[in-house]
Amino acid sequence: MLTSTVFKPSVLKGPGMMLARRAYHPRVIEHYTRPRNVGSLDRHSPSVGTGLVGAPACGDVMRLQIQVDDRTGVIENVKFKTFGCGSAIASSSYVTELVKGKRLDEAARIKNTEIAAHLSLPPVKLHCSMLAEDAIKAAIADYRAKRAATVLK
């Protein structure tokens, strides 16, 4: 089941509330109001890798899932769900756009600086882009671990 792409406004509040009053870059607002690839994939599927990460400094949580073509190693589908501030949502939304259609080794090379630069994140929000990088790396690692397990069988 794919959940609605409409986020409740509540996600702008919470731990990031104080900073939410700052002016966000238009790209952040664009991703926040129209997040790409929201939802979930079957985490039990052997071709799906799931990355679940959290930011202990602010309590944000992010789940990023990739569906990979086993033969080509290309990311065919990607879904995310983030509970956190606008920057965290925008970072994860943008990273789903970046990795879709990429090979795993290309996707693994994405750096948080690329995400932060695109969204013009201020220094206090850099950790949001790091969270998105951690999430894609964790999803790739999860997929590879599953794959190794099936190949060994």
Added chain:
Amino acid sequence: MQRIQRLTTRRWLSNFYALFPKTFPNANPTFKIDQAKLRKEYRSLQAIVHPDVQEASSIDPTNAENLTSASLNKAYTTLKDPLKRSEYILKLKNFKLSPEALSNQSLLMEVMETHEILQNCDDKNEADQINEINSKRINQLIEKIDIAYKDNDFENAAKWTTELRYWKGIEAAIKDWQLEYLENQG
């Protein structure tokens, strides 16, 4: 005026605790605190340094050691709140949590699941129930943190503090849910 000058410059800001000498005579960063005493001392200090009371000319903005209303306020907000207080103590001790403890998957799954349940919830009773469970969990964590500090067990204090941060996030999400619910009712 002399008295105010003395009071505002005398105290060197070694830490937030040092700002409240009656409540914390040794300025020792402790987790267990006397809330009522702290509040009382904060109010009496604020009555002296508040800009409405203090003449602008008596404040020397170039003196970093000056006790200002704003710094007093920051110290008080940090110390009165268990999560902020604990984070502050860990910062003073320069204690960092291990990466393994930071990516505790079962905790993250539980937090994520609770967020999702709340997001899909449209029943007031169900939200109240989530809130009740969460409040209990938060109180238990604060007790655990208290015990960890008593045992000088910073590893566990940091671990529970990280957990507390996530559940405080759920608490904020519940508050937003309730606000939204009220708006829709009205």
